[in-house]
Amino acid sequence: MMSSLFELPDETVVLEHQIAGHRHEHGKLYTGMLKHIDGYVMKPVQNNQRGKTEIEFYEKVFQSSHPVISKLKQIVPHFFGLHQFVTDSATHYFIKLEDVAAGMAKPCIADIKIGRQTWDPYSSPEKQHAENMKYRGTKDPLGFCIPGMCIYDLASDKVLKLDKHYGRSLNCDSVRDAFLLYFNSTQVIERRLLAEVLNQLNAVRLWFEEQRHYLFYATSLLLVYDADLLKKGSNILNVRIRMIDFAHVFPAHDSQDSNYLEGLYKLIEIISSIQ
Numbered sequence: 001m002m003s004s005l006f007e008l009p010d011e012t013v014v015l016e017h018q019i020a021g022h023r024h025e026h027g028k029l030y031t032g033m034l035k036h037i038d039g040y041v042m043k044p045v046q047n048n049q050r051g052k053t054e055i056e057f058y059e060k061v062f063q064s065s066h067p068v069i070s071k072l073k074q075i076v077p078h079f080f081g082l083h084q085f086v087t088d089s090a091t092h093y094f095i096k097l098e099d100v101a102a103g104m105a106k107p108c109i110a111d112i113k114i115g116r117q118t119w120d121p122y123s124s125p126e127k128q129h130a131e132n133m134k135y136r137g138t139k140d141p142l143g144f145c146i147p148g149m150c151i152y153d154l155a156s157d158k159v160l161k162l163d164k165h166y167g168r169s170l171n172c173d174s175v176r177d178a179f180l181l182y183f184n185s186t187q188v189i190e191r192r193l194l195a196e197v198l199n200q201l202n203a204v205r206l207w208f209e210e211q212r213h214y215l216f217y218a219t220s221l222l223l224v225y226d227a228d229l230l231k232k233g234s235n236i237l238n239v240r241i242r243m244i245d246f247a248h249v250f251p252a253h254d255s256q257d258s259n260y261l262e263g264l265y266k267l268i269e270i271i272s273s274i275q
Contacts (some may be wrong), residue, residue, distance in 0.1 A: 008034065009034065009085040009092075010085075012034040012035065012036050012042065013034065013035050013037075014032065014033075014034060014035070032044070034094065036083070036096070039099060039102060040080055040096045040097060040098065040099060041077070041096075041097045041098070041099045041100075042083055042094035042095070042096055042097075043095045043097060044092070044093075044094055045082070045092075045093040045094060045095060046247060050247035050248065051093075051247070053247055053248070053249055054095065054245075054246045054247045054249075055082070055095065057246040057249050058076070058079040058095065058246070059079075061073060061076060061079070062078075062079045066213075068210060068211050068213065069211075069213060071207055072207070072243075074203070075203065075204055075207065075241070075242060076242055076244070076246075077097040077100055077242050077244065078097065078098035079095070079096070079097060079098075080096035080097065080098075081096055082094065082095060082096065083095075083096050098242075100222055100224050100240050100242050101224050101240075103238075104224070104225075104226040104228070104238060105226060105228035105229075106152035106226060106227040106228040106231075107150070107152070107224055107225070107226060107227075108149075108150065108151050108152055108182060108183075108184070108224065108225050108226075108227050109149065109150045109222065109223070109224050110146065110148075110149045110182050110222070110223040110224075111146065111147045111148045111149070111220050111221075111222060111244075112145070112146055112220055112221045112222075112223065112267065113135075113139075113145050113146075113147055113218065113219070113220045114143070114144050114216070114219060114220065114221055114263040114267070115143060115144070115216070115217060115218070115259045115260050115262075115263050116139055116140065116143045116259060116263060117131075117217060117259050118131045118134070118139070118217060118218045119131040119217065119218070119248075120217040120218070120248040120250060121250065131218075134168065135147075135167060135168050135170075137169070137171035137172070137174075137175075138167075138170050138172070138175050141171075141172050142172065142175065142263065142266040142267075142270075143259075143262040143263030143264075143265075143266050144263040144264075144266060144267050145167055145168075145170075146162075146170060146175070146178060147163075147164050147167050147220070148162060148163050148164060148166075149162045149166075149178070149181075149182055150162075151181060151182055151184070151227075152184075152227040152228075153181075154184045154227055154230065154231050155184070160181070162178075166178075175270065176270060176274065179270060179271060179274055180274060182223075183197075183274070184227060184230060185274065190230055190237075191275060192237055193225060193237050193239065194271060194274060194275040195275065196237055196239045197223065197225070197239055197241065197271060198268065198271055198272060198275065200239060200241040201221075201241060201264070201267065201268050201271070202268065204221070204241065204243065204264065205261070205265070205268065208260055208261050208264065209256075209261065211252075212252050212254045212255060212256060213251070213252055214249050214250070214251070214252050214257065215249070215250045215251070215252045215255075215259070215260075216243075216246070216248070216249055216257060216260050217248035217249075217250070217259070218245060218248045219243060219244070219245050219246060219248070219260070220243070220244050221241060221242070221243060221244075221264075221267075222240075222241065222242045222244050223241050224239070224240045224241070224242075225237060225238060225240070226238040
């Protein structure tokens, strides 16, 4: 239970490496991502159909024995159920998820939203227009955008946090430079790192080429690797790629998600060109 209006829920801290989406702010409780002392990430459940959709999606994936749907367990964060906090005025629900950056000393994180269309079929014309005006430099021509990145820059030994304003400044040419920055490739390209990223992206691609169950709107790929291992020249490069954000998932009715695939193809193409 909350003891003060501006305190965090018990046994939690603000998720330090959240790079996009709604953040926890003083006076706006239960709006941002939190980290529980037990290690999992807690995402606030939206108090509308979007929240219900996301919970139902995770439950479906982790309860399903369907050979295609169950493959998603490998490419979405592990789902641990729901967590609730009770205040004097309301009960607040969180989705408990795997911390994709767990165990990394210097996690480099990129949130890449996939799809030229980021509004769902039930969006108002105003919502559609607002979404279409965002990230036009990359979303229109490439089918993806970058809402945020957090990078441990090995050259300067500093942390770079790049938000949506940086992402909205990118275009077809400068987006390649953004990936060079993210991969710490401005001096020496680590080909093993790029190869593993492409390996995992292609696993996502293969699933989308096979599946006819879902259409995903405003869903991101979270790319994470440990720059500390890169700096040490380790034989192990800890790379994790997960799909995140499922508030706008709809039945595909046996059709392919071409909106997602087009953006994913372009993303793979650009990273392959760096390699």
